Amino acid sequence: MAEETTLLRTSSVSKRFRGVVALSDASIRLEQGEILGIIGPNGAGKTTLFNVIAGAMRPSSGSVIFRGRDITRMAADRRLRLGLARTFQLMKPFVSLTVYDNIVVGATGSGLSKRRARARADEIVDLLDMGRIASRSAGAINAVQAKRLELARALSAQPVVVLLDEIFSGLRPDEVDDLAAHVRALPSRGQTVMMIEHNLPAIRSVSERVLALSAGAVIREGSPADVFDDPEVVSSYLGKRSRPAH
Ligand SMILES: Nc1ncnc2c1ncn2[C@@H]1O[C@H](COP(=O)(O)OP(=O)(O)O)[C@@H](O)[C@H]1O
Ligand SMILES: [Mg+2]
Structure with a gap:
């Protein structure tokens, strides 16, 4: 079984x-x-x-x-x-984008429209308590925050x-x-x-x-x-x- x-x-x-x-x-x-x-x-x-x-x-x-x-x-x-989603051991966020937009990109990659991808990103930011860093550049966050972004990106694909x-x-x-x-x-x-x-x-x-x-x-x-x-x-x-x- x-x-x-x-x-x-x-x-x-x-x-x-x-x-x-x-x-x-x-x-x-x-x-x-x-x-x-x-x-x-x-x-x-x-x-x-x-x-x-x-x-x-x-x-x-x-x-x-x-x-x-x-x-x-x-x-x-x-x-x-x-x-099937994954995080990368060697993280590679888009450093020219904000944390939030990185999550949107992840959601778009799973096949969502732009509008639904944003709604998904809002949910994930909430879920992982990322409100404080969402509008920062992904190139300007520390390693701990980058780990969380990796998780957020993977989860954005639901x-x-x-x-x-x-x-x-x-x-x-x-x-x-x-x-x-x-x-x-x-x-x-x-x-x-x-x-x-x-x-x-x-x-x-x-x-x-x-x-x-x-x-x-x-x-x-x-x-x-x-x-x-x-x-x-x-x-x-x-x-x-x-x-x-x-
Ligand atoms: N793309 C690759 N090309 C050549 N060798 C690789 C590649 N990826 C992994 N290896 C080799 O395969 C073995 C297992 O690596 P890896 O899966 O990264 O191990 P772990 O994640 O457990 O540390 C290592 O000897 C590594 O050097
Ligand atoms: Mg490894």
Whole structure:
């Protein structure tokens, strides 16, 4: 019956870049309404997994299934219109535009008219308490505000699934708490979340299920407590793991 609640899954996805194996036979599933945490050391393949799911890259082999439909070869903009949105680890707002107009652009990209995109942007500004910075230039906001803009931009597409790539990195604990409260509220708005994160307390506070990647492969899946304490996961972070990359 897994298929009924599984919103998104990858089936044996591999991605090779010349000599590097970024993903190796990775099968993951995202259940309707959950917040799934993805952890793993730098270079584990986390962002590549998001690239393959969101359509920025095609996998070398394997497939991506969204709502029962094979989207492996579908263009990224079509996936966005189907409800798959992401944030970028390396943020790239339009610095010549205001924060508000960046959100409008995001909403327009999901297929809305200018007028409806503005209404959506108003909603998102309200939702994420961004009123104070909405009229500022996106080139003049600090890193914390830029993280929030990334989230706002992704949510402006009113996605079914939102992929968050390290949105808590570099934030102070109080800033993490504030943003985490917004992430926790997403499922009640009908949004399902997959979240790459190094900040373990942040994951613990929002996720019930975590998946660990190492050298492109899924090495553990379970509750945050089980996964964080797993010896193989711990050693992958300490760089002791000598698993060959193919
Ligand atoms: N566009 C690319 N071209 C070549 N190698 C890449 C590219 N993207 C990622 N890689 C390599 O794939 C591996 C996984 O990278 P990435 O998915 O960014 O890891 P993570 O997000 O877990 O830190 C790394 O070895 C990285 O150097
Ligand atoms: Mg990454």
